[in-house]
Amino acid sequence: MxxxxxxxxxxxxxxxxxxxxxxxxxxxxxxxxxxxxxxxLLAIMRLSPLRIFSVPAGIYVNVMxxxxxxxxxxxxxxxxxxxxxxxxxxxxxxxxxxxxSAVVSFTLFEAAxxxxxMRTGIQSISRGQVSAGVALGLNYRQIMTNIVLPQAARNMLxxxxxxxxxxxxxxxLVYVLSLTDFLGAASKIGQRDxxxxxMYLFVAAVYLIICFSASRLVKLLEKRVQVVR
Numbered sequence: 001m002x003x004x005x006x007x008x009x010x011x012x013x014x015x016x017x018x019x020x021x022x023x024x025x026x027x028x029x030x031x032x033x034x035x036x037x038x039x040x041l042l043a044i045m046r047l048s049p050l051r052i053f054s055v056p057a058g059i060y061v062n063v064m065x066x067x068x069x070x071x072x073x074x075x076x077x078x079x080x081x082x083x084x085x086x087x088x089x090x091x092x093x094x095x096x097x098x099x100x101s102a103v104v105s106f107t108l109f110e111a112a113x114x115x116x117x118m119r120t121g122i123q124s125i126s127r128g129q130v131s132a133g134v135a136l137g138l139n140y141r142q143i144m145t146n147i148v149l150p151q152a153a154r155n156m157l158x159x160x161x162x163x164x165x166x167x168x169x170x171x172x173l174v175y176v177l178s179l180t181d182f183l184g185a186a187s188k189i190g191q192r193d194x195x196x197x198x199m200y201l202f203v204a205a206v207y208l209i210i211c212f213s214a215s216r217l218v219k220l221l222e223k224r225v226q227v228v229r
Contacts, residue, residue, distance in 0.1 A: 001133050004197065004198055004201075005195060006195075006202070008083040008189070008193045008195055008197050008198075009198065009199075009202060009218065012186075012189040012193075012199075015185055015189065016185050016186060016189065017182075018166065019180055019185055020180055020181055020182035020184060020185025020186065021182045021185075023099075023174075023179060023180060023181045023182070024168070024172075024181045024182045024183075025168075027099075027102055027103055027106060027171045027173055027174065027181070028164065028167055029170075030103045030107075030166045031103055031106035031107045031110055031167060032110070032164045034103070034107040034111075035106065035107045035109075035110035035111045035113050035114050035167075036111075036118075036160065037109070038107060038108075038111035038114070038115075038156070039112070039113070039114025039115040039117070039118050040115075040118050040149075041116070042057045042060065042111060042112070042114075042115035042118075043057075043114075043115045043118035043119040043122060044122075044144060045057035046061070046115065047060055047122060047123070048090060052128075057115070060112065061112045061115050063097055064108065064109055064111070064112035065112050065113065065116075069105075069106075069109050069170055069173060070173055070176065072105045072108060072109045073101070073102065073105045073173060073174070073176060073177065074176070075105075076096075076101050076104055076105045076108075077096065077098065077101040077105070077177055080094075080096055080101070081094045081096050081194060082095035085098075098174075098177040098178060098179050099179060101177060102174045102177055102179060105171070106167065106171070110163065110167055112143060113163055114160065114163060115158065116202075117156055117159045117160055117163060118152070118156060120156075120159075121153070121155045121156035121159075122148055122149070122152045123146075123154035124143075124152060124155050125148050125151050125152055126210075128182055129147055129148070129151075130143055130147070130148065132147075133146075133147050154225055155225065157221060157225065158218050158221050158222040158225060161214070161217075161218045161221065162218055165167070165211055165214050165215060165218070168210070168211070168214075169207065169211060175187070182203060182206070183203055186199040186200065186202065186203045187199065
């Protein structure tokens with residue numbers, strides 16, 4: 001431990017947070033928002049009595065939850081440009097971009113997990129309330145948007161935030177696309193200054209503080225939700 005030298009850390013903080021952490025938070029926020037939207041749609045499809053909706057949604061969720069996230073990132077970044085070029089008849093692969101590939105990959109992958117959280121939350125609502133909506137003459141969309149989803153959202157919040165914390169941790173995988181996220185920025189600084197160990201220790205400490213604090217907030221939220229119930 002006496003050989004560790006953190007003297008170069010102070011000068012690297014602006015780059016680490018303004019460039020690295022900013023990218024990490026951007027990917028997390030965009031992927032979470034779009035993943036929740038797609039996950040909600042998938043959950044409604046899975047709960048649909050029509051097999052034309054429930055079966056494809058079930059296959060999508062089971063496939064996504066059975067493969068590593070890193071493979072999804074690789075497939076989208078390397079294969080989609082060629083598939084897109086084949087579809088439109090282009091001579092060259094379509095340019096997707098590393099950032100866009102990362103966001104779309106995380107969105108598609110996390111949507112499968114958000115779907116299951118949404119489905120569980122929706123199923124936690126009493127069937128009597130759905131029946132009451134039918135008795136009032138509401139259609140399926142109106143029942144879901146006005147009765148079921150608002151109540152289910154309260155039950156789902158702790159699980160949703162827990163999944164977003166996991167998403168925040170998983171964004172470090174974008175290093176395979178040469179994106180400068182928080183971990184990637186620390187790696188570049190460490191290689192430049194010959195202090196990789198110090199930089200990785202600092203990154204681990206920052207992730208620990210952020211994720212532990214967020215987890216404690218989720219615990220408090222979960223207790224409040226239980227009180228409301």
